[in-house]
Amino acid sequence: MKPEHDSKVREIVANAWCDPEFKKRLIAQPREALAAHGIRVPEGVEIAIVENTPSKIYLVLPQKPDETLVSDEQLAGIAGGASGAVGIVPLGSRPAVDFVASLW
Numbered sequence: 001m002k003p004e005h006d007s008k009v010r011e012i013v014a015n016a017w018c019d020p021e022f023k024k025r026l027i028a029q030p031r032e033a034l035a036a037h038g039i040r041v042p043e044g045v046e047i048a049i050v051e052n053t054p055s056k057i058y059l060v061l062p063q064k065p066d067e068t069l070v071s072d073e074q075l076a077g078i079a080g081g082a083s084g085a086v087g088i089v090p091l092g093s094r095p096a097v098d099f100v101a102s103l104w
Contacts, residue, residue: 008037027051 012034016023026033030047034040041047050058 005039006091011035070101 012026016026022033025059027049030049031041052058
């Protein structure tokens with residue numbers, strides 16, 4: 001995904017955490033759910049939404065760059081990650097979505 005989509009992805013994750021109906025749509029129809037948030041998935045590209053659970057964790061390997069040498073800046077862009085965040089917020093409200101997005 002493009003770096004400019006990072007903030008949109010954080011908002012999508014927060015929405016999925018706070019809104020069970022949105023989460024269902026995101027998993028069932030990811031292309032449409034992402035498009036509604038301004039992220040267009042090109043035709044011919046398959047997208048799958050998976051969720052970590054206490055007993056199953058997914059590690060996504062980025063596509064290997066064409067060149068054998070990757071600059072430190074490029075490496076930082078592909079080697080990022082996120083860990084779980086814990087907090088108590090009133091779910092279902094816009095402030096809750098913004099709060100959860102800020103944690104991730």
